[in-house]
Amino acid sequence: xxxxxxxxxxxxxxxxxxxxxxxxxxxxxxxxxxxxxxxxxxxxxxxxxxxxxxxxxxxxxxxxxxxxxxxxxxxxxxxxxxxxxxxxxxxxxxxxxxxxxxxxxxxxxxxxxxxxxxxxxxxxxxxxxxxxxxxxxxxxxxxxxxxxxx
Amino acid sequence: xxxxxxxxxxxxxxxxxxxxxxxxxxxxxxxxxxxxxxxxxxxxxxxxxxxxxxxxxxxxxxxxxxxxxxxxxxxxxxxxxxxxxxxxxxxxxxxxxxxxxxxxxxxxxxxxxxxxxxxxxxxxxxxxxxxxxxxxxxxxxxxxxxxxxx
DNA sequence: TCCTTATAGTAAGCTAGACTGACTATAAGA
DNA sequence: TCTTATAGTCAGTCTAGCTTACTATAAGGA
Numbered sequence: 001x002x003x004x005x006x007x008x009x010x011x012x013x014x015x016x017x018x019x020x021x022x023x024x025x026x027x028x029x030x031x032x033x034x035x036x037x038x039x040x041x042x043x044x045x046x047x048x049x050x051x052x053x054x055x056x057x058x059x060x061x062x063x064x065x066x067x068x069x070x071x072x073x074x075x076x077x078x079x080x081x082x083x084x085x086x087x088x089x090x091x092x093x094x095x096x097x098x099x100x101x102x103x104x105x106x107x108x109x110x111x112x113x114x115x116x117x118x119x120x121x122x123x124x125x126x127x128x129x130x131x132x133x134x135x136x137x138x139x140x141x142x143x144x145x146x147x148x149x150x
Numbered sequence: 151x152x153x154x155x156x157x158x159x160x161x162x163x164x165x166x167x168x169x170x171x172x173x174x175x176x177x178x179x180x181x182x183x184x185x186x187x188x189x190x191x192x193x194x195x196x197x198x199x200x201x202x203x204x205x206x207x208x209x210x211x212x213x214x215x216x217x218x219x220x221x222x223x224x225x226x227x228x229x230x231x232x233x234x235x236x237x238x239x240x241x242x243x244x245x246x247x248x249x250x251x252x253x254x255x256x257x258x259x260x261x262x263x264x265x266x267x268x269x270x271x272x273x274x275x276x277x278x279x280x281x282x283x284x285x286x287x288x289x290x291x292x293x294x295x296x297x298x299x300x
Numbered sequence: 301t302c303c304t305t306a307t308a309g310t311a312a313g314c315t316a317g318a319c320t321g322a323c324t325a326t327a328a329g330a
Numbered sequence: 331t332c333t334t335a336t337a338g339t340c341a342g343t344c345t346a347g348c349t350t351a352c353t354a355t356a357a358g359g360a
Contacts, residue, residue, distance in 0.1 A: 095308055134287040208336080245338080
């Protein structure tokens with residue numbers, strides 16, 4: 001079992017490949033249902049917006065752990081696709097609140113379904129309980145990193 | 151615990167962020183020891199070459215799950231840095247065998263140490279046993295994907 | 301009140317790490 | 331021998347981040 005013995009040296013590789021694996025599975029399922037043109041970078045917006053409603057770009061950026069400038073670009077793209085719209089923030093005239101359009105809400109349904117599909121594929125391999133545990137552990141590693149940064 | 155309930159919808163995000171987290175930790179540790187100029191894409195070569203010795207670019211590409219053309223570029227860069235060298239394959243005059251230079255062998259030691267450092271950071275958060283289990287589970291997901299492709 | 305500093309957003313251009321498509325040279329099999 | 335497959339090369343594209351530099355508004359203190 002040389003594979004097992006050297007596991008720790010492959011951690012980076014495993015993470016990189018798993019990220020690609022997920023993206024490919026998700027894209028495949030989305031494409032199969034006719035959804036196109038929305039890349040990986042766009043999805044973090046929908047995750048956050050789906051839970052928190054209208055938000056400022058800065059907050060989206062922080063949630064996705066990317067620079068505000070990068071998030072702006074993503075938001076502009078989504079706006080051009082007609083999936084989100086922006087309105088001035090009544091509480092801060094510098095800021096703009098980003099929210100779904102009708103099309104955006106339709107898209108997030110597609111996204112949820114495809115994510116669910118991929119999840120079931122993973123759960124079929126590891127078992128639901130182990131799959132939950134695995135990704136929960138990764139979440140813990142991320143949370144620990146956050147705590148250190150504060 | 152809304153976070154827990156929606157875990158499955160965040161799987162892609164978790165993987166993307168964990169990949170970045172690992173790269174950042176590794177780069178930080180490498181930089182702290184004065185190693186620079188070797189990016190994430192270069193490391194897969196060292197992992198494979200470290201275990202299997204002199205190899206052809208095609209095989210490296212397959213192991214890293216990228217296109218041969220992409221791997222060629224990486225190899226050329228490593229060659230320019232003096233970390234690997236290429237010799238004609240006696241068994242196939244189309245092919246060239248890629249192997250470490252002295253500098254390459256020195257680098258892989260640095261890389262191992264830094265990877266070990268990051269691993270200990272993760273193990274400190276989750277515990278060694280759970281950490282091994284977590285990445286072993288991800289490995290299983292990858293292996294399952296391989297099996298399907300064959 | 302004015303002045304300083306911080307924050308929200310914008311714009312331009314760079315970098316890393318993959319990709320596709322088109323090509324040459326050698327190998328291998330019908 | 332002729333055809334097809336394989337190893338490598340070259341040129342250009344794409345994605346998802348980044349940095350640097352800027353404007354406009356907000357907020358807090360002298």
